Amino acid sequence: MSDEKIIEFYLSDKTIAHKFLNIIFGNPWGYSREVYNKIKKALLLNEISYIFIDHSLLGGFSSILKKFNIEIVVFFHNIEVKYYKDKASVDGFINKLMVNYARRNEKKIVKYADKIICLTNIDSNLLKSIYGRSADLIIPITIEDKFKSLDNLENSSYHLFVGSSFFANIDAIKWYIKNVLPFISSKLIIIGTGMEVLIEQYGQNLNLEIHGFVDDLTPFYQGADFVINPVRLGSGMKTKTIEALMYGKIILGTQEAFSGIEDIEKHEAGYICNQPEEFIKKIENLDNKKFNLKSRDYYLSNFSAEFGYNKLEDFLAS
Structure with missing residues (x-):
């Protein structure tokens, strides 16, 4: 895998207005025609083995990329529909819109993904109960080791x-x-x-x-x-x-x-x-x-x- 070519696209909505329009029209997070054309060009010009989608709110891309006949792998950081339901209960109107937006994208990615990764068995079971499909792999959060020596610790207590x-x-x-x-x-x-x-x-x-x-x-x-x-x-x-x-x-x-x-x-x-x-x-x-x-x-x-x-x-x- 280390010898293979990796092409990365970092997707985000350029403005609040752009994000709101994507929510209203049901487009995936960060979608624009320009972004789609760049991804399409990369797929046509390179021998791509699979597409790794690193968030379920990007799920809408799966339906338009599936026609390229490339294996699609998605990583669910959360079950976003639950996340936004919780958030909407304490944090305003826009999150109520996000519940439906998350559901729309997650339905698509569950339908079109070849492989699904979740962080926990709890999320995998929740995915199954909501969308009818569980994860193919459970892989927990992993982080780079930043541990340093324990020298010169202060005696403070907290x-x-x-x-x-x-x-x-x-x-x-x-x-x-x-x-x-x-x-x-x-x-x-x-x-x-x-x-x-x-x-x-x-x-x-x-x-x-x-x-x-x-x-x-x-x-x-x-x-x-x-x-x-x-x-x-x-x-x-x-x-x-x-x-x-x-x-x-x-x-x-x-x-x-x-x-x-x-x-x-x-x-x-x-x-x-x-x-x-x-x-x-x-x-x-x-x-x-x-x-x-x-x-x-x-x-x-x-x-x-x-x-x-x-x-x-x-x-x-x-």
Whole structure:
């Protein structure tokens, strides 16, 4: 596979108006006649073995590309129709339009794809229940290893939440601040693009510190006693859960936070906490060591970039 030619197209809507028109007319994400012609030209001028579609909202492309008689592989990052149903319940009118838009694209990709990849068995089963077809391969989120040595760790004590200000993270951290944080002594540090919006509501105090985007998460992860992920909405795997494992962290999270991650407690890499009392009790009993080798080993064996690449290469070659 490393000797083969790969042609990439990065697709996105150029403007809000362009995105809205694609939604209204049922075109796939990033579609335009110019984009389609460029893809068509690449297919006609090159010997292409298969098309890899890296998002189900691009599903509409599958129906127009299928006539080229090339194998189509799609990667479902989420079951988008569920994602937008959850988002519409808390975040406005446009997401109600996105529910139908997602369903339209996902129906097409399920119909025309030769192979389907999902992140989790949960998503595969949901795909089956909605569209009548399950995944051909389950491959979890894999991320590049950014772990560095543990030298020069500060003696500060805190726990960490990392995530941008999208609806599920905002819901999760507000729930945690209200129901858990007042009853524990450990300081909480929140980091994520756009998370500054919480400062106006909560401020900065002795038990809570809020940051927006930071250039390097490494020192924050390495200095944390443990990591939390109290997310309650959404689908698919949670990248930040895998990231915490990469840094060798104990994770306390909801069942949703560990979607696609089997036996987290058996591997002694984290604990499932769905209720406030469960979070509080586990936090009180943690030994707050800053590095957990079992978390790190679990990442290397199941979620490293090398693991994911090898699994995908075997699948595409079959």
